Amino acid sequence: MPFRVRILPNDVVVFAEQGELLSKVIQRADLSFETECGGQGTCGECAVSVVEGACGNEHEWTLSDDWSAIRNILACLAEICGDVTVKLSQRYHVYVPTASDSPTSTTWNDFGISELSPLTRKIVLSVPEPGIQSNTSDLDRLMAAIAGDSAQDFSLSALQELPQAIRQSSGLVTVTVAERTQGDRVFRIESGDTSGRHYGLACDIGTTTVAVRLVDLKTGHILGTAATYNDQISCGADVISRIIYSQKAGHLDELRNRVVCTINKLIDSLGQSCKIVPDDIYSAVLSGNTTMTHLILGIDPRFIREAPYSPVVTVLPILSARELGIHIHSEAACFFSPCVGSYVGGDITAGLLCLAQKRKDHGAELFIDVGTNGELVIRGNDWMIGCACSAGPAFEGVGIRCGMRAADGAIYSIDVGGDGKEIVWKSLGTGLPSGICGSGLIDLVAGLLASGVVGRDGRFSVEKHTRFERAGNRLEFVVVDGAASSNGENITISEADITNIMRAKAAIYSATSLLLKNVGLSCEALGKVYVAGGFGSHLNIENAIAIGLFPDIARDRFEYLGNTSLQGSYLALISPESRKRLSEISKYMTYIDLSSEPRYMDEYMAALFLPHTNEDLFPSTRREAIK
């Protein structure tokens, strides 16, 4: 007899068996409910309020005062033992991110691609009909007609289609050939000229968000883009938690299925909105970090985090969609952007592909992709060096009391005036705000620092302030009053939140600094800084420098690129030059493992200040410089 679990504020009812983990039950409601620690009961991300009923194995978790009236427990440890009603934190309100920021009008011509040539090609042929004098087999006649092409191999499904296809339009057939690692393979034979129906998929497999772009491979046009949460989130917020999670029996399969299902859902919804049958999607390019690449393939990622940090695969053969499990034509050619090392993956090689046309002779350039992991690459005219650091998910709103992703209701821009007394904010969507996303958090910390509410150590530096409120033992700064928020609760920031943001920015900055030292360059030598990743397009570079996230150089050298992993996947999907360039990027990039650099911890500790322990590194942000 299953129990009823009612989930507020969405008011969804899920049925559960005795002993089931509450977190798993909530996940069944498809709420992208996540636990940063992978269900170990340490991060508190899964804390929920018990409104009615009770669970077994309840671990209470102290949240802010707003929550104190009701019992907050950890869903990842609590076990169902009866009917129960729980209320989720505002972070979990159902939200599905939509199209990426990249303009859909972007086409391949903008990237200097000279030849439109996807991984699959369609050949229209006229096959002579059989006659008494030439009763050779259908396949023999097809192969004679195809002679100029290198395709000699055929899938069984194509052979099964052959007799009908060849007879329906007096021998006019369209043959679809997939490029494989060794040799080509005919995998579809259709009657008539179907060369206009030829689609492909570009896919960015992010730790947090998966984005997919549907492309017309005949014209190179982008038909649509869709994104959603990576359904793996509930198994851990970052790659390390996911690797740990993957080590239990059955979990590697679970992780694989979760991300494959995420992609399949996107394909279904994109296919429907673009009126395209998934079976007409013939090739795909997928880019993800090294862990994501291992997980979607069901390859044990364990050795990525065990010395000597050797991944199982970096460069992959072309696989079939059937092998991958994604729901496009089962024989479709799936190409993975090559990884460089354990922590510099295919999302970065794909990202660098977007810069290929941007290279002008202005010295060294820095590419920063800020996500749950931060990846950095410096390149000169004939060299490239990359590294990664664990920034944590703070900029994506995770681990921050009122943090959230750049979704409807997120405050993305904040202006702090009047010694912190006047706050002007902007939020996404038309409703009341419900939290603060990465770019908003950067603005907020920079504003509080400039106004003196927060000191260089990240602690509140004034004892009394009209916007302070006490939450248990902690002081919190109220950004938006409950009266103006979507759920009537204050939107606040605490010292603990600011510490998390400082850790994230310190990880990125110290990695930048160390990477520059490795190549013997100063910040000033950087002619260009390309910023990619999860901030959304509202990132205020000035404020990012003010808190010490980015080096203090001329603002006009920064350029925000959006989701370069998706864009690079798109370029590789349509162009053999791009695929070749990807391979060169992965081959020629020098990879530095910062975890084995003894100086990294010193650099990191020094960066745990606003903007930095060494103020000389940020001359333009000094109070006197600003004034």
Place this chain on the structure above:
Amino acid sequence: MPFRVRILPNDVVVFAEQGELLSKVIQRADLSFETECGGQGTCGECAVSVVEGACGNEHEWTLSDDWSAIRNILACLAEICGDVTVKLSQRYHVYVPTASDSPTSTTWNDFGISELSPLTRKIVLSVPEPGIQSNTSDLDRLMAAIAGDSAQDFSLSALQELPQAIRQSSGLVTVTVAERTQGDRVFRIESGDTSGRHYGLACDIGTTTVAVRLVDLKTGHILGTAATYNDQISCGADVISRIIYSQKAGHLDELRNRVVCTINKLIDSLGQSCKIVPDDIYSAVLSGNTTMTHLILGIDPRFIREAPYSPVVTVLPILSARELGIHIHSEAACFFSPCVGSYVGGDITAGLLCLAQKRKDHGAELFIDVGTNGELVIRGNDWMIGCACSAGPAFEGVGIRCGMRAADGAIYSIDVGGDGKEIVWKSLGTGLPSGICGSGLIDLVAGLLASGVVGRDGRFSVEKHTRFERAGNRLEFVVVDGAASSNGENITISEADITNIMRAKAAIYSATSLLLKNVGLSCEALGKVYVAGGFGSHLNIENAIAIGLFPDIARDRFEYLGNTSLQGSYLALISPESRKRLSEISKYMTYIDLSSEPRYMDEYMAALFLPHTNEDLFPSTRREAIK
């Protein structure tokens, strides 16, 4: 509420739903219950006796007197409408044929094969462990170690095996590579040296019987052979009935599943008896006639029997076991012996492979493979011409009142003495006989002809004979009295039976004659006649000539070869020379379509005598010659 269908004499009870066809229900009992006409109610093969109860849509069918006491109905038309008990004809007693006649001691050395080289190879490699200085991916290090080999492509399942395999035995791994139509593919990576575990499958897909041979690919040794009925039999006895059957919705899939299941059952039982895991079987060579080849692939065979008789495929790419559906390693390489035309298939090219070493300079040679279809090939020093004829299944016991296959209880040899009064017979197995198989039928007809009981027109030529009995309006010659038969019923032959045998032999003889005329040769020019196929090893050549099945030439020129389709598959499995030779055979053989030869019907009609209308063609069989 299902009804009980009790099936005698096996006394098996099967449950069935209202309206189900009785024939389908009986087939569920796995009794290889067959209908020659594919369930059209015309052949009478499926007639069963109703012992108790009744069916809907009963069509009575008159059988011999033995049966007249009880109601005989056609199972292919009768519908279940209640509990019923039926009794099958003796032909359907459960029998599973065992190993083929070919001696298992045959090894590849006997066939002048110089190189043992299967479609898959195992490479034992030592892959260096990763180190801080060389933390390249597992795959990169494996590929560096594999460098001398051409394999560059990997299946996803192999990549999934890689991390564990590479770490379990200090880097010692065994990589299995499959030859594909274009390029090779690594599909298995195992820890340690497993080169000793490398098996292959040779398979003869016959219209009636499927035979499989398990081979140790490291040594070339045959580990075991198994055979069973093709489970398609219930959908029609010959290729034409099966093609017709395949045209209804869902039937092509059904036919495909039936033969695939037949093969899988054989693999299971062979694997168990040889203690070999099917997952260690890495390659397979399959040989079948053109229709069987189409059906196992699920390719519409319709155009084989529609002018201009153009098959969809003759030469096939190497397919994976997964595509085929056979239960060996899913990525195993499956090679099909190439077909020549609509009615000369891979079983014949494989058969001719067995003759490759036999060719000596004794002029033209004839190869005859007698099955449900008869195929004939004449070859000279540098030419080869082949054709096929529809012999019908008489020599396999189908369409003959007391006919049966060469199985336990079959009379395989008959000596007729004393003007037909004394019959000496030999049967297979230790029990009482239950029917007569092909070689026994040939002996019987030859003996009855020699003793004057049957005339040259195939009719009984004496009015009264002690061994005659009357069955309804018909006269039957009693071979074995009921007292000495397995089921107490007389084993007999009727004029109708003799007519069926004459039709079969006339089809083979007239095809032989026409083929010889096509190349301008007489029988005497044949230095050698190789006989392959379904007779079993008990074929009496003297008697086969006496009834006019084979041409009347010196007996020592005949050689019986057994199942050459299976043997040829085996040779192709282990030797690239053989695979190359197969391709040459299919390419260089001239195929004659007898159905478009206007002289064929004349030749056939002339051969519908014992031994022939023109006695001069059989000088040694004349009564004066024998005496």
